[in-house]
C-alpha cells in the first residue's frame with residue numbers, strides 16, 4: 001500500500017491548494033457508513049446477552065430510548081451522507097484544480113527546447129486523461145475505500161469482544177485473500193501499464209496522423225499509417241482484455257476466500273452451539289453483520305485496481321514534473337543597454353554525440369544588424385534558439401546588456417526581444433487578436449501602420465472581414481507567405497529593442513520580400529537585429545555577417561570583406577547569384 005500513500009502524497013504535495021474540506025468529507029463518509037452498521041450492534045447491546053457478559057440496556061432504559069437512538073443514527077447517517085459527499089466533491093475538485101494549475105505552471109516553466117521534444121498528443125493525453133483519472137480517485141474512490149476498510153475493522157473489534165472464536169473464523173482466510181489479490185494485482189498492474197502505454201502511443205500517433213494527413217495523402221502513405229494505428233488499437237484491445245481477465249480472476253479468487261470464511265464461521269458456530277457455548281443473540285448478530293462487513297472489503301479490492309491506475313497516472317505525471325524547469329533569478333537584473341555577447345558558446349542537444357555549436361564567439365553592439373548564414377544544418381537556428389533560452393549552452397556564456405542570460409528573468413528577456421521563427425505560430429482568433437498578442441494595448445492605427453510597413457495591410461483588407469477575420473487554427477486560412485508576414489508584423493508591433501528573425505522572409509515572393517525588407521530596415525532602425533538568412537541578398541548590408549559551418553563560426557566580416565576573402569561565403573554568394 002506504500003505506492004498508494006506515496007501517490008496520494010505526491011498529488012497533494014504537487015497541488016498548490018490544501019483542500020481541508022476533502023478531509024472533512026472523507027471523515028463524514030466514514031461516519032455515515034459506521035451509522036449504517038451501528039443499529040445491529042445497538043440492537044445487540046439493547047437486548048443483552050448474559051453469555052457474553054452483556055447485561056442489556058433494556059434492563060435500565062425504556063424502549064423509547066431505543067427508538068430515539070435508532071432515529072438519531074438515521075439522522076446522523078443522512079446528514080453525514082449529504083455533507084460528506086458535498087465536502088468530498090468540493091474538496092476533491094478544489095485539490096485537483098490546484099494540481100492542474102501546478103502542472104500547467106510547471107509545463108509553462110519548462111525550457112521551450114524540452115517541450116519541443118515531447119509528442120504533443122502524448123503530453124495532451126497526460127494532462128487531460130491522467131489528471132481525470134486521479135481526479136475520480138479523490139472525488140469518488142477514496143471515500144468509498146476508506147469507509148470500506150475502516151468501518152469493518154472498527155466493528156470487527158466489537159465482534160472480537162462478543163465472540164472471538166467466530167470472529168477468528170470469519171477473518172482467518174482474509175490474509176490469504178489479500179495475499180492473492182496482491183499477487184494477481186502485480187500482473188494486473190503490468191498489463192494495465194501496457195494498456196496505458198498503448199493509449200499514449202495511439203494518442204501521439206493520432207495527433208501526428210491528423211496533423212500530417214495532407215502530406216501522408218499526397219505521398220500516398222496514409223494507408224500504412226492507418227495500418228500502424230490499427231495495430232496500436234488492436235494492442236489496446238488485447239491489453240484491455242488482459243486487464244479485465246486479471247482483474248476479474250483476482251476478484252473471483254478473493255470472493256472464493258471470503259465465501260470460505262463464511263462457511264468456516266458457520267462450521268465453528270455449529271460446533272459452539274452443539275457444545276452450548278454460543279447464545280442465540282450472538283449468533284444472530286454474526287449472521288446479520290458478517291456479509292455486511294466482508295462485502296465492503298470486496299469492494300475495497302475492486303477499488304484497489306482503480307488505485308493502481310492512479311499510481312500509474314501519477315508516475316507518468318511525476319516524470320513530467322521532474323523535467324527541470326528553466327532556472328531564473330528571483331529579481332529582475334539591471335541591464336546596461338542591449339549589447340549581445342557570445343563567449344565560447346557550445347551547445348549539444350540531449351542524447352546527441354555531436355556538438356550543434358562549438359566555440360561560438362561574437363559581439364553584437366546595440367543597434368547593429370548581424371546576419372547568420374551558412375549551409376543547412378550549420379547551427380544557425382540553434383544559435384538563435386539559445387538567445388530565446390530554448391536551451392542553455394553547456395559551454396561558455398551568453399550576455400545581454402552585460403548580464404548572463406541565465407541571470408535574467410524570462411519575462412524580462414522576452415520584454416527586451418521579439419522573435420520570428422521558421423515555424424510560425426498563429427492562433428484561432430481574428431487577425432487583430434493575433435497581432436495584438438504582441439502588444440495588447442496597441443491602437444488600431446498603430447497596428448495598421450506596422451502592417452503597412454510589412455506588406456500585410458493590403459491582404460488583410462482583402463479578407464472577408466478585414467482585421468476582424470478569423471484565421472483558423474494556426475492561421476490555416478492564410479497562405480504560408482501571409483502567415484509569415486503576419487508574424488513579422490506581430491514581432492515588430494511589440495516594439496522590443498532586440499529583433500531576432502529566423503528565415504523571416506523565406507516563404508514570401510521576391511517582390512513582397514523586397515518590400516518587407518524595406519519596411520524592416522525602417523522599423524529596425526535603432527534596434528539590435530540578429531537575422532538568420534538563407535538568401536544572402538537580404539542581409540548583404542548587415543554590419544556583421546557570421547558564416548557558420550558544422551556549428552563553428554568559420555568566417556566573419558562585412559559583405560565586401562567576405563567576398564574578398566573568397567571563402568565559403570563567397571562560394572554561397574556566387575551559387576545564389578548564378579541560381
Ligand SMILES: Nc1ncnc2c1ncn2[C@@H]1O[C@H](COP(=O)(O)OP(=O)(O)OP(=O)(O)O)[C@@H](O)[C@H]1O
Nearest residue numbers: 349350352356374375376377378379380381382383
Ligand atoms: N532539438 C534538436 N535535437 C537534436 N538535434 C537537433 C535539434 N535541433 C537541431 N538539431 C541538430 O543540430 C544541428 C544544427 O541544426 P540547426 O537547425 O540549428 O541548423 P540550421 O543551420 O538552422 O539549419 P537550416 O538552415 O536547415 O534550418 C543539426 O545537425 C540538427 O540536426
